Amino acid sequence: xxxxxxxxxxxxxxxxxxxxxxxxxxxxxxxxxxxxxxxxxxxxxxxxxxxxxxxxxxxxxxxxxxxxxxxxxxxxxxxxxxxxxxxxxxxxxxxxxxxxxxxxxxxxxxxxxxxxxxxxxxxxxxxxxxxxxxxxxxxxxxxxxxxxxxxxxxxxxxxxxxxxxxxxxxxxxxxxxxxxxxxxxxxxxxxxxxxxxxxxxxxxxxxxxxxxxxxxxxxxxxxxxxxxxxxxxxxxxxxx
Numbered sequence: 001x002x003x004x005x006x007x008x009x010x011x012x013x014x015x016x017x018x019x020x021x022x023x024x025x026x027x028x029x030x031x032x033x034x035x036x037x038x039x040x041x042x043x044x045x046x047x048x049x050x051x052x053x054x055x056x057x058x059x060x061x062x063x064x065x066x067x068x069x070x071x072x073x074x075x076x077x078x079x080x081x082x083x084x085x086x087x088x089x090x091x092x093x094x095x096x097x098x099x100x101x102x103x104x105x106x107x108x109x110x111x112x113x114x115x116x117x118x119x120x121x122x123x124x125x126x127x128x129x130x131x132x133x134x135x136x137x138x139x140x141x142x143x144x145x146x147x148x149x150x151x152x153x154x155x156x157x158x159x160x161x162x163x164x165x166x167x168x169x170x171x172x173x174x175x176x177x178x179x180x181x182x183x184x185x186x187x188x189x190x191x192x193x194x195x196x197x198x199x200x201x202x203x204x205x206x207x208x209x210x211x212x213x214x215x216x217x218x219x220x221x222x223x224x225x226x227x228x229x230x231x232x233x234x235x236x237x238x239x240x
Contacts, residue, residue: 077115084111117197132179137165174218
């Protein structure tokens with residue numbers, strides 16, 4: 001695992017505050033993450049060696065994530081540092097729904113950009129909120145409405161305790177929960193084993209990243225980070 005998304009086990013524990021809650025049936029843990037630091041310049045596309053390392057197979061908390069066949073993904077959706085097009089404050093998460101991008105704004109005019117997949121009908125929620133909960137290797141508990149549509153999911157229902165964390169879990173290696181005005185929006189940023197869905201509208205409504213990218217995102221996003229979701233085309237901010 002490269003330094004860009006490798007989390008210090010010590011930092012993962014120190015300063016964290018654990019609590020549990022039921023969010024759409026998911027137990028969650030609140031943790032602190034560092035505010036992003038000034039990025040090094042110049043900004044250049046990742047090299048082949050960097051891509052191989054970023055998307056290599058990795059073991060995390062006893063789960064073995066397979067390598068991502070990144071050459072089968074449009075290169076614009078690779079995780080990469082770019083000139084910040086959002087104009088938002090450092091530490092802000094920005095979802096560009098039409099562009100299928102997610103940004104974490106950094107000091108100094110840069111942002112880390114990730115390719116994402118969205119819901120079949122678009123990521124319907126928009127506006128501002130906060131990343132109120134963050135959970136490594138979450139359980140997946142489909143809401144009752146989904147179980148009603150797909151009875152085969154009943155074994156993973158809220159009442160039955162959900163699906164165990166793991167490589168095949170639809171929420172992947174990490175989940176970040178979006179709240180607005182203190183209320184759960186039911187939208188998540190989460191990992192996914194379905195790498196081919198990146199850049200497409202094929203999920204059930206949440207924003208999905210490949211697992212290696214959501215692990216990197218999880219390590220960068222501050223606790224209670226502000227998130228802004230755009231449904232219209234993101235208007236880029238001129239750089240100085």
